Amino acid sequence: MDFNFTEEQRQFRDSLDRYLREAYDFDTRRGIIGSAEGWSRAHWQQLAELGALAIALPEDHGGFGGNAFDTLLVMEALGRAMVVEPYIATVVLGAGVIADAGSDAQKAALLPAVAGGEQLLAFALGEPRRRYALTQIATRARQDGDGWSISGRKTAVLHGDVADRIIVAARTDGEIDSAQGISLFVVDADASGLSRHGYPTQDGQRAADLHFDKVRVGADALIGPQHGALPIVEKAVDAANVALCAEAVGNMAALIEQTVNYLKTRKQFGVPIGSFQALQHRAVDMYLHAEQARSMAYLAAAKLEAGVAERRRAVSAAKVLVSQSARFVGQQAVQLHGGIGVTDELAVSHYFKRLTMITMLFGDVDHHLAQFGGQLAA
Amino acid sequence: MDFNFTEEQRQFRDSLDRYLREAYDFDTRRGIIGSAEGWSRAHWQQLAELGALAIALPEDHGGFGGNAFDTLLVMEALGRAMVVEPYIATVVLGAGVIADAGSDAQKAALLPAVAGGEQLLAFALGEPRRRYALTQIATRARQDGDGWSISGRKTAVLHGDVADRIIVAARTDGEIDSAQGISLFVVDADASGLSRHGYPTQDGQRAADLHFDKVRVGADALIGPQHGALPIVEKAVDAANVALCAEAVGNMAALIEQTVNYLKTRKQFGVPIGSFQALQHRAVDMYLHAEQARSMAYLAAAKLEAGVAERRRAVSAAKVLVSQSARFVGQQAVQLHGGIGVTDELAVSHYFKRLTMITMLFGDVDHHLAQFGGQLAA
Amino acid sequence: MDFNFTPEELAFRDEVRAFVDAELSPGLRDKVLGGKRLSKDDFIGWHKALYRKGWVAPNWPVEYGGTGWTAVQRHIFEEELADAGAPATLPFGLRMVAPVIMAFGSPAQKEYFLPRILSGEHWWCQGYSEPGSGSDLASLKTRAERQGDTYIVNGQKTWTTLGQHADWIFCLVRTNPEARKQEGISFLLIDMKTPGITVRPIIMLDGEHEVNEVWFDNVEVPVDNRVGEENKGWTYAKFLLGHERTGIAEIGRSKRWLKQLKQIATQQPASDGGKLIDDLRFRDRVAQVEIELMALEVTNLRVIAAEMEHKAPGPEASLLKIRGSEIQQTLSELMMLALGHDALPFQHAALDPGYDGPLAGPDYGPPLTGQYFNMRKTTIYGGSNEIQKNIISKMILGF
């Protein structure tokens, strides 16, 4: 057991933090959100140059071969700066699925391009009128010659409007809710029959509803085994949840720092409001939540390569606790800022909104509590 | 609508409070708990003389014909003083069942004697290895000549060791968990075949495990319809829960008063600890809980004579909220007292223990949340 | 104690229902129930309908145009209107400045302002808070210097709700900078058309324009527009704050939201493909908040009954504010949670009545996430819940 990051990891984190602090401040972010695209290709390229996109990708395909803790460090830094670029969609989900289950040809085609910042990916999973269960897939892929024809609707696809390629989960067999019969395909974003309705999200990022209307892909579009992609989907979603947990840890660290500073400087009744014990203790509770959340993010990262049951258990546990912490820290940061906390002007409300969305992406507290409770080891 | 008590009710409450304040202080109570019997016949007689036992019993049988709000006022006063005498067992449950469903002969035989303080009753419902569902009754009553033979075990029967007569819920038909086939009987405490193992309870009261081994009773022992007693049991338990809620309201009022006084007088760091804002706000939270609990106790009392669905809904709602309040107020009262709060010496730990048991008697929070949620009106 | 309505109360409820049926247009009703943006005309139209019926100011004495209702009647009225989807009347004229004018205003002020507040001719807004003075209201810095019959006002107010529509603003201003901070304040009524007043929008975290900054640059206000005595404004301010908290429990709206939450949870899917309302965990969350709301409703009635006896709003109003705001927050949070991934899209345009563009998720979805964000204000405004706890601590528990 070892509970320290390596010297290389610390240096990498520091360089990333330094870059974001200098180049990606709150006003810069506001400008990016307000732009037509809603994200910045220039900053994405900078992240690529810093190695942040390649860090955890396999060395054979342009990556640095890092592990889940490297991804965690990146996500925490992105969280501190509230970066809106498509890291989870492209790197964690998209490249993650390819690295995990793609053919050599798929890896060679996509991973170096992701690492270099040239390719954006998205992962189309959720569907209208469905909630969080990963088996609730109605989108169909039918064999069509030696390829496939995909039809169905996907919703709230993270960065689905800006991605160059979409990895889509579709049913090649079985009924909705069946664990069998799910397959994954990679589809060009400009494929004929694929229409995208993009929109900003509540937290300043982008997402899209996708409509697949007999979208034709070749046999080489299939990722992993036909009918048997559920384990790949599960692992990808677990990885995304760990990334979200790490991002939330970064969000919370920044938010607590800003809140404590505010309490120390904002004066009422002639004294800093941070001199009121009830507010001090609230800040302490925020700190306690954030520290416990950090521990769970670490634990989940550590278990990401463990056996399936152990992995899923740890990830659900982390998502429960991090979400509860995110909710408390976000709500209280707003509350302690008072009126200014509910305006668009300060970063605090933006952190709060991102933290709120994190608690609802890829399974909320109830969903993960159910999943964890179903594996309650005696 | 009217949210005030009548002048008579206020006077009655005041006289009861005055008596208990003068004659039933904490040391007196300690002496009663430490006695061999664990309750005081003298104080019981005083309560009878004050009219507290008769207040809500029917006028035809020695009572004053009061309503659920009168019982509520009594219970709140008993709660303030932490009275350990068998009011719920004898008056609310025992006499309540007789008044609700007993024959004229049963009423005549039992109610005046209860009102006068001469008869103690107990209600034998819960069984070993069962939880809170009222249909989980395995005790059997078999027809035996023109009477009945009762066999089975009852546990945690409130004041079951001191009662003169036991009202027992037994199955005359059907299997465990069946709503049909439950009947009620009144049994002499010294009946042959009935053995009692009495014990003190965690909150300074008394209870007993009862073993019915072919206990023979006559046909006139049946209370209400054969096989059809579940509605009577439900109503009795609802009434007991309202009484417990009212008692908890009294407990909490006294506990908050004592805690606030302690905070104002206990000094640390040269100042009363009540000058610390975090502790003040904790006391405020106790007050908020207690006020909401009081409202729910009133609401449940108001609905005790309403239709079954409305009654059960209100009672479960009250039990949920009052229990949650009782838990918070009890725990925080102990915490705010510090070390002295976890000793046997002060009343605070005794209130805490009683409040804790109240949350677990006749259904805990989860049980009543389930019951309420099952009737979630759209 | 009697929790049942009397026949008279039931008849009154029927009268209220008949009025709402007749006067509340389906269009306005659907806007309110659907969480769409309300226009200035929406508010004024409904205000005038209530005015015509004589019901716009239940909190006013009968001689000024009040209704003379009992506490129970007011409870019925508020609950029925909220349930039906009527817009709330705005408090700034009817429930804030009007009681101050009645209690402390000059005969001329009463005669001029009160009828226009009642009729809805004047839209009022509030000039209390400043950027530097939130909970510590008395530290306000906006100055009014007297020059003959005129005050020259300079400074800045903030959090001015719907000030963009207002005809008049009531302001606390500092008329004596030398005195202790509570003792140099006066209470002015200022025409928003006066030269030198600038209103700037503040965008809230949900992207909406609801509050404003109001800047005063050498604004001339006649001394006749001062309420009461010079430098005694703090007394009137405290009087107003006591009245402001009436109705702050927002029970009517919360009951409507609870109903809406159940409808949404009946329509939204659970993870297993069934209905979300049948998911035990979600159902328990709904049940819990329903129970808390039941308790708050009784508490509210108990407090009103006690106030009727003592004839003045007491510190118990702080209890209603705290629990009422928490319940509103919980309800809005549950409605958002019910959406699952449909909570994610930010669909600003879809809140405009008549929007018929593309929609992500169900049609009831677009307002819900922003509503949750917006409701965070309820534990902050009108005296933050921390301030309310200080009040209870001092006034009720005696610390």
Add this chain to the structure above:
Amino acid sequence: MDFNFTPEELAFRDEVRAFVDAELSPGLRDKVLGGKRLSKDDFIGWHKALYRKGWVAPNWPVEYGGTGWTAVQRHIFEEELADAGAPATLPFGLRMVAPVIMAFGSPAQKEYFLPRILSGEHWWCQGYSEPGSGSDLASLKTRAERQGDTYIVNGQKTWTTLGQHADWIFCLVRTNPEARKQEGISFLLIDMKTPGITVRPIIMLDGEHEVNEVWFDNVEVPVDNRVGEENKGWTYAKFLLGHERTGIAEIGRSKRWLKQLKQIATQQPASDGGKLIDDLRFRDRVAQVEIELMALEVTNLRVIAAEMEHKAPGPEASLLKIRGSEIQQTLSELMMLALGHDALPFQHAALDPGYDGPLAGPDYGPPLTGQYFNMRKTTIYGGSNEIQKNIISKMILGF
């Protein structure tokens, strides 16, 4: 970062398990796991077994008889012992007074006391708190007046855990009543057999005798039994308090309780007649506390790793105290709740080993309600959680 045990760590765990298998008697194990009362001999017997193995003082430097383990080894050791049902070693000698003697004691004190603490020959108790000084420890009033080579001690200590068995007590006493309250305190080691000492039991809310009052009536203490300098005792006291919090997260015991909770919930019925553990609501409560405990375990390891780097216990220990105590309380509460109506009987005698009288409810039932009551102390003792929050507020957040 690596959350897996190394082969060496796994081998060490096997060694610990083999030791426990060989040395922990089934009788003692069952007492601990069954929540029965432990006798003085139970504690001492297990202490001596650890002493013989050289494992009784993992927190001591090797030169005094410590183990020289890594933080991970200590973690493994504590967890294995707790899981197996070994009694905890008592902190008063090993983890409170011993570090103070090592750091500030005279050579003679070190030579005399440390081996006897290690071997278990001396049972120590703590003389810190007084009735008037809880969180405000420095306000203590017990006086020690110097007369030649002797201090004459008068006063009262309280909350003296297991003082009824103790051979020695370490005391904070006031040697200079004139000085500022922190500056007139000395640290004395007092033989409990000295004339003038009276120990009186305090009965706790669960009916148990665990703590005591200790009265000093003209007790003569040799000046040689003072640790360090006169009037510098507050420095040593703070040093001790820093060490006291090590291990206060009680993770080993909480993990054992979690296991026990699941066993109980598997045996207890649900209202529908099934198993309680299959009741979703109860299962969720268990899951929630398990998740919090998982987090605390990692936090504990992170804090220990940081301490190994910085070589001193920091204010992060307050975090462990707060969350550790809350988790213990939750676990004890859930075990009680699992009992349903079986939580009601007060069966004091059934906690004695060998009790075979009548029993109400299941055999694991009798200790559980009292245990919940008793655990309320964990957020009070060792510096209440409010005090811990003050520490974090000041030392970590910088307020």
